[in-house]
Amino acid sequence: MATYEYRCDEDGAFEVTRALGTAEESVACPACMSEARRVFSPPMLTSTPRALGAAIDRAEKSAHEPEVVTSLPPAPARKRTPVLPLTPTLRRLPRP
């Protein structure tokens, strides 16, 4: 099953669930029974989380106004290699 979006001129958008590939070009509006045409919207963007929406906006904007880097990013803090506890099995392994 898939959800298809239709828009009525009077009542706005509504969704209809149909089997994949069986959506009609137009259906009757559930409110006024007039013809509502199918509309296409990007999937998952109607309830986009704020952070994802901001990331998408930023990606689109960067296509026209790339951000210019003028300095190096701050050096990352040095990461220490985690040390495993010396179990009897690990103690038998060769050491560098």
Ligand SMILES: [Zn+2]
């Ligand atoms: Zn309607």
